[in-house]
Amino acid sequence: MSSERLDKELQRVLEALASAPLTSAGVAGRIHTAPAEADQSLLFPVLHGLEADGRLQAAWRPDANGVPHRTYRRRRLPTGRNGL
Amino acid sequence: MGFLLDRHGEGGGGAQVMTINIDWLGVVLFLIVPILLAIGAVLVVRRSERRLGGLQGNRDWLDSAPNATQADAVTEYLDRMTSTLSLPAADVAEVRAELDDHIGDSIESLQAEGLDREKAIRESLARLGSPDELGRQIRVAHQSTRRLLAGAGGGVFAASGGFVVGWVGGMALAYGLLILGALCFGLLTLAGVGLPDLSSSQTGLINSLMLAGAFMFAATQATRFAVRASAGISRRAPRSIAIFWALTSAAGFGWWAIFGLRGPMSWPGVIAFLCVPVVAYAAAFVRIERPMPHVGRNAIAAGLGGLVIVMLSLGLLLGVTVHTSSGSLAPLNTGPAQEVSRGNLPPDAPEAWNPDRTINGGGVRSDASGGELYSAITDQQLPVSMATALLNWHDLRFEAWHWLEPREPDYAFGVDTRYSSPAIVLPAEIHPTWLQAVFHFERVRDPGPWEVMLTGVGPDGRRYTIADCGGGNSAFNGSVWDWLTAPL
Numbered sequence: 001m002s003s004e005r006l007d008k009e010l011q012r013v014l015e016a017l018a019s020a021p022l023t024s025a026g027v028a029g030r031i032h033t034a035p036a037e038a039d040q041s042l043l044f045p046v047l048h049g050l051e052a053d054g055r056l057q058a059a060w061r062p063d064a065n066g067v068p069h070r071t072y073r074r075r076r077l078p079t080g081r082n083g084l
Numbered sequence: 085m086g087f088l089l090d091r092h093g094e095g096g097g098g099a100q101v102m103t104i105n106i107d108w109l110g111v112v113l114f115l116i117v118p119i120l121l122a123i124g125a126v127l128v129v130r131r132s133e134r135r136l137g138g139l140q141g142n143r144d145w146l147d148s149a150p151n152a153t154q155a156d157a158v159t160e161y162l163d164r165m166t167s168t169l170s171l172p173a174a175d176v177a178e179v180r181a182e183l184d185d186h187i188g189d190s191i192e193s194l195q196a197e198g199l200d201r202e203k204a205i206r207e208s209l210a211r212l213g214s215p216d217e218l219g220r221q222i223r224v225a226h227q228s229t230r231r232l233l234a235g236a237g238g239g240v241f242a243a244s245g246g247f248v249v250g251w252v253g254g255m256a257l258a259y260g261l262l263i264l265g266a267l268c269f270g271l272l273t274l275a276g277v278g279l280p281d282l283s284s285s286q287t288g289l290i291n292s293l294m295l296a297g298a299f300m301f302a303a304t305q306a307t308r309f310a311v312r313a314s315a316g317i318s319r320r321a322p323r324s325i326a327i328f329w330a331l332t333s334a335a336g337f338g339w340w341a342i343f344g345l346r347g348p349m350s351w352p353g354v355i356a357f358l359c360v361p362v363v364a365y366a367a368a369f370v371r372i373e374r375p376m377p378h379v380g381r382n383a384i385a386a387g388l389g390g391l392v393i394v395m396l397s398l399g400l401l402l403g404v405t406v407h408t409s410s411g412s413l414a415p416l417n418t419g420p421a422q423e424v425s426r427g428n429l430p431p432d433a434p435e436a437w438n439p440d441r442t443i444n445g446g447g448v449r450s451d452a453s454g455g456e457l458y459s460a461i462t463d464q465q466l467p468v469s470m471a472t473a474l475l476n477w478h479d480l481r482f483e484a485w486h487w488l489e490p491r492e493p494d495y496a497f498g499v500d501t502r503y504s505s506p507a508i509v510l511p512a513e514i515h516p517t518w519l520q521a522v523f524h525f526e527r528v529r530d531p532g533p534w535e536v537m538l539t540g541v542g543p544d545g546r547r548y549t550i551a552d553c554g555g556g557n558s559a560f561n562g563s564v565w566d567w568l569t570a571p572l
Contacts, residue, residue: 023185023186023189024185024186025185025189025190025193028186028190032211038211039211040212040213041211041212041214041217041218041221042221043212044179044183044186044212044218044221044222044225045218045221045222045224045225046225048179048222048225048226049224049225052225052226052228052231052319053228069185070178070181070182070185
């Protein structure tokens with residue numbers, strides 16, 4: 001896996017989560033829209049890496065039907081850490 | 085601990101004022117710091133264990149998620165992915181549940197786009213890539229170097245607190261067993277069963293076993309605390325880091341048990357100490373995934389209160405013991421008058437070569453090296469230099485003989501005739517008005533009463549006993565290594 005690919009995926013994940021909290025499927029739906037971009041192999045490593053880094057916060061939240069999903073949201077961090 | 089409380093007596097004529105000075109720095113170092121360490125370590129391990137024993141918190145409801153049971157292909161994929169995660173159990177369960185949920189959503193979405201279920205499953209899994217690679221990438225994302233360093237630090241901290249917890253628990257267990265044993269002995273004695281007096285003749289054995297047992301328990305707890313804390317903090321499966329702590333504990337506690345820890349020893353105690361590295365190593369692996377037994381707040385409070393009381397009592401007790409035992413050894417019990425057994429002790433020096441017994445036994449006192457300094461002196465009332473007193477003597481030496489205390493049935497007293505020669509012989513250091521030698525009885529395995537004699541070779545070429553310098557009842561006090569290398 002190239003670092004360039006990883007950085008690109010990271011940037012797209014952060015952009016996807018900029019407006020509202022999303023599940024992993026929700027993030028994938030935002031960033032992997034084209035058939036050529038269907039590869040999700042980096043999605044979870046990036047999500048978990050950002051969470052470990054403190055830039056994302058994850059929690060299990062039930063949806064409208066009461067079904068729990070792991071939901072990610074961006075954390076407000078001091079200037080310099082929240083950027084891409 | 086005895087140095088925490090320093091007693092000073094003053095006054096005379098039967099009235100004695102006793103003051104107790106408390107070494108507050110010692111109190112902080114030896115009471116407060118260990119208690120805080122123990123509390124901190126328990127909290128750290130508890131927090132870490134939330135990751136080790138299953139899903140974090142009360143998340144049983146995750147099992148009721150609709151995608152919890154997937155097709156065989158999905159289950160196989162998830163099994164393979166989780167097998168490469170090497171994360172704590174709670175993290176593994178969480179990642180698996182999340183992937184399961186994600187794949188379920190993905191399948192539904194693809195089916196909505198017109199794919200049949202089989203194709204949708206294949207496509208969903210294909211998008212995630214190789215399960216091995218996905219598991220590896222997720223593991224790398226969790227296991228940062230920062231977390232590894234934090235885990236190492238947390239492990240050391242938890243080990244320190246765990247040692248305190250284990251030591252207190254081990255001592256409590258040892259004292260509990262001792263009390264139980266004493267009760268059994270008492271009951272058997274009341275029932276008329278003849279038993280040896282272990283309390284007085286086997287104190288070295290009992291104390292060394294208690295010490296070794298408590299130390300072993302402490303080393304075990306320290307190792308287990310370290311593995312659990314560092315696994316939780318560094319987000320690693322306990323078994324993946326257990327080998328590091330196993331080797332560290334085996335080396336560290338093994339070294340401490342064999343070379344560092346000093347106290348009463350016996351062969352069973354030494355064997356128990358030699359088992360410490362093995363036990364510490366095994367403690368890192370045996371049932372390490374299972375959380376510690378839960379201890380309620382009331383039990384912790386009661387335990388800490390008991391710890392303070394026990395430590396203060398021990399400090400007071402040891403303080404008293406140190407002050408009452410320092411200076412001179414306990415006098416021999418004389419009992420009914422008996423002829424002193426001389427064994428192979430050299431005959432007393434003829435009066436002509438030691439006029440008016442110019443050279444006397446000077447007694448014994450503690451030496452800075454930890455040994456006992458025996459001395460012989462010239463009469464303090466007469467200005468006789470040692471050089472003058474020794475005109476008739478050469479090859480002066482102090483000889484320590486095994487000594488019998490008068491006991492029933494025959495009240496035999498004097499040289500223990502089971503020994504044909506002195507146990508320890510040291511050349512006399514000659515000073516202006518005294519002679520001296522430092523004996524390390526605490527490094528001799530065979531404990532018991534001793535008597536030290538000053539002997540010398542007279543003008544006729546024969547060895548004589550010039551002075552009795554006193555004696556005492558000694559017990560071994562050293563490390564396991566000291567015991568193993570002690571003179572026979």
